Amino acid sequence: MSKLLIVESPTKVKSIQKYLGSDYKVMASMGHIRDLPKSSLGVDIENGFMPQYSNMPEKRELIKSLKTAAANSEQVLLATDPDREGEAISWHLAQILALDLNDANRVTFNEITESGVNAGIKEPRKLNLDLVDAQQARRVLDRIVGYKLSPFLWKKVKSGLSAGRVQTVALRLIVEREREIEKFEPTEFWSIDAKLLASRKSFVAKLYGDKNGNKIENIPNEASASKIVEDLNEATYTVTEIKKGKRNRQPAPPFITSTLQQEASRKLGFTGQRTMRIAQQLYEGVEIAGIGATGLITYMRTDSLRISEEARAAANSYIKNRFGDKYLPSSQRYFKTKSGAQDAHEAIRPTVIELSPESVKDSLTAEQYKLYKLIWERFIASLMAVCVQDTVNVSITAGDYMFKASGHTVSFPGFTVLYEEGKDEDSENEISLPDMNEGEVLKLKELSPNQHFTQPPARYTEPTLIKALDDNGIGRPSTYAPILSNILNRDYIEREKKSLKPTNLGMVVSDLMVEYFNKIFDVKFTAGLEVKLDKIGVGELEWVKTIENFYNDFYKLFKKAEDSLNGKRVKVPVEETDILCEKCGSKMVVRSGRFGKFLACPNYPTCKNTKPVPEDEVKQPCPKCGAKLLKKISKKGKKFYGCSNYPVCDFAAPGVPTGEKCSQCGDYMIAGIRGRKYCMNANCVSRQKKTTKKENNDE
Numbered sequence: 001m002s003k004l005l006i007v008e009s010p011t012k013v014k015s016i017q018k019y020l021g022s023d024y025k026v027m028a029s030m031g032h033i034r035d036l037p038k039s040s041l042g043v044d045i046e047n048g049f050m051p052q053y054s055n056m057p058e059k060r061e062l063i064k065s066l067k068t069a070a071a072n073s074e075q076v077l078l079a080t081d082p083d084r085e086g087e088a089i090s091w092h093l094a095q096i097l098a099l100d101l102n103d104a105n106r107v108t109f110n111e112i113t114e115s116g117v118n119a120g121i122k123e124p125r126k127l128n129l130d131l132v133d134a135q136q137a138r139r140v141l142d143r144i145v146g147y148k149l150s151p152f153l154w155k156k157v158k159s160g161l162s163a164g165r166v167q168t169v170a171l172r173l174i175v176e177r178e179r180e181i182e183k184f185e186p187t188e189f190w191s192i193d194a195k196l197l198a199s200r201k202s203f204v205a206k207l208y209g210d211k212n213g214n215k216i217e218n219i220p221n222e223a224s225a226s227k228i229v230e231d232l233n234e235a236t237y238t239v240t241e242i243k244k245g246k247r248n249r250q251p252a253p254p255f256i257t258s259t260l261q262q263e264a265s266r267k268l269g270f271t272g273q274r275t276m277r278i279a280q281q282l283y284e285g286v287e288i289a290g291i292g293a294t295g296l297i298t299y300m301r302t303d304s305l306r307i308s309e310e311a312r313a314a315a316n317s318y319i320k321n322r323f324g325d326k327y328l329p330s331s332q333r334y335f336k337t338k339s340g341a342q343d344a345h346e347a348i349r350p351t352v353i354e355l356s357p358e359s360v361k362d363s364l365t366a367e368q369y370k371l372y373k374l375i376w377e378r379f380i381a382s383l384m385a386v387c388v389q390d391t392v393n394v395s396i397t398a399g400d401y402m403f404k405a406s407g408h409t410v411s412f413p414g415f416t417v418l419y420e421e422g423k424d425e426d427s428e429n430e431i432s433l434p435d436m437n438e439g440e441v442l443k444l445k446e447l448s449p450n451q452h453f454t455q456p457p458a459r460y461t462e463p464t465l466i467k468a469l470d471d472n473g474i475g476r477p478s479t480y481a482p483i484l485s486n487i488l489n490r491d492y493i494e495r496e497k498k499s500l501k502p503t504n505l506g507m508v509v510s511d512l513m514v515e516y517f518n519k520i521f522d523v524k525f526t527a528g529l530e531v532k533l534d535k536i537g538v539g540e541l542e543w544v545k546t547i548e549n550f551y552n553d554f555y556k557l558f559k560k561a562e563d564s565l566n567g568k569r570v571k572v573p574v575e576e577t578d579i580l581c582e583k584c585g586s587k588m589v590v591r592s593g594r595f596g597k598f599l600a601c602p603n604y605p606t607c608k609n610t611k612p613v614p615e616d617e618v619k620q621p622c623p624k625c626g627a628k629l630l631k632k633i634s635k636k637g638k639k640f641y642g643c644s645n646y647p648v649c650d651f652a653a654p655g656v657p658t659g660e661k662c663s664q665c666g667d668y669m670i671a672g673i674r675g676r677k678y679c680m681n682a683n684c685v686s687r688q689k690k691t692t693k694k695e696n697n698d699e
Helices: 008-022 059-072 085-094 114-121 129-156 167-184 222-233 256-266 270-286 309-323 357-363 365-383 464-473 475-487 504-517 523-537 545-563 685-699
Strands: 003-009 024-030 077-080 189-196 201-211 237-249 286-288 292-294 387-398 403-411 443-455 493-495 500-502 577-581 587-593 596-601 610-611 630-633 639-643 657-661 668-671 677-679
Touching: 003 059, 008 024, 008 270, 008 292, 008 403, 024 059, 059 077, 059 085, 077 085, 114 357, 129 504, 129 523, 129 545, 167 464, 167 504, 189 222, 201 387, 201 577, 201 610, 222 403, 222 677, 237 403, 256 270, 256 365, 256 475, 270 365, 270 475, 286 357, 309 365, 357 365, 365 577, 443 685, 464 475, 500 504, 504 545, 523 545, 577 668, 577 685, 610 657
Parallel strands: 003 024, 003 077
Antiparallel strands: 189 201, 189 443, 201 403, 237 387, 237 443, 286 292, 387 403, 493 500, 577 587, 587 596, 596 610, 630 639, 657 668, 668 677
């Protein structure tokens, strides 16, 4: 009889079966096999908050197969993912298969490689019931909040809404940032730049302060700037101090889950969900030409910066062979994991250093290659020597004022030959300054007074929101992607280019939740609850008592909210447009439905007119009446260009009008997707000729 090994994902089965051989039969649970019911709360609040699990109906045949395989095996090993959720899935499997919880039947693999799998198999252990309790506590907490507050929102706002213990806090952050932006009042200030000449090379120095080095904090208006410029026009520009030095730039640490999602968003434009989906594929195993199925990265749900000494040695050897000894640091670099981290797994790194991105490129999809390259380069760079820069800071006195200029040159690139971390905001680039000497008089070429206004805080982007959640200890790495997906899918926020902007609906929901459940959705309270969940996972807190304490506070707030809003509904402001309803003449409003946004008449149900939201304006005017053209989508989902003056003007075409007329029939010429011009009259002779030619080519 062989041993039965159960993993979560079927993708792992082939790789692990290859490594373990015929002594083992490897099967997949396909994720969870038991769960709380969808149609009810599924938590017995009156009896110790016991979750009421049931087998998932769609897994009926799989469960039967697992039971049969277990009955015919000499040993059953549970090898689900090495995290709290994976531990809970193994516990559910143990319950269904009637395994003894005192047996050492739990194994974990940090990487799906031959060495990683064999190392895991050699160290079976008992199920960690503390981790199971921590996962159950999280599941029960989220179920209570979601199943109590979502129906509350249906009654008070509109059907189909949802609230979540963590997603509502994320929404609150976005809404509060939007309110800061709305309230922001810009303040005018000015700066003055001097374009100077030294050694026949021009450079720019910025006004810093007075000649004694006291910084000028604010030049409030143009009059003040003009007065300073007037004084400076006649001044002599003398180099009074030159400071030269060296600066070391340290590499970024290897990825953890949150930083991987941030960097993949910055550099690759991937959403958090997409990043985690691809990372899961790279972890579970990819068919590599000449090697077979191989896991390319370590487990991707981690908050630890720890790396194994074996991986460190392999990376050091690679760096030495490819770049030379000088690209290794003088002493080994160790990164400190932040306090409060679970530190259950290594940082995200390649499993086999020698499998460079280029060597496996042909075996990967385009998106797998991009993410693997990012992970591989970040890891190698994290262990390389620092980038050394020669810096120079120059102080220049001009009359009663002082200017400063700074620059640097790279004397040794270090890790930057391979990788540099992306930034959320543009930083001012330092320049390379010409050679100068103290006491040297510089020639003034130009003075530039520049008007500025203070800027409001920037809206969150996906990477900056993930960073805010991570910094505040809200949620856990594996939850960031679904959090963002939920609030986007519920139409609580929308993407405006790369920024995340709350919708009117999102603001109403956030305000309602904060007004009545401020404590529950407070950032510090939510972070504190995460700490308690972690303490449950290491046996320091009892999970039922933790939930009981939470529920007592939550229920009081819930009852108070229901009593205060008894019979009342909260109205969501609608976005009014300038587009007139052709049936009744009212200005149409933007509403949201199952298939996204659409225009609706505000007089519903008296007037039930709806139509698609027009897209971008087109620069070319309507050839019929000269009004604006709009890019629209028909009810069948086809794009076309229509007049904004509809129904007075009925012009509509499948392409953009060129402003020309057809020489054959006199109708309007339009440009297609690839820019090819053709007559919009389908019956035109010119169209018929092209069709005939195409048909002949097809033959």
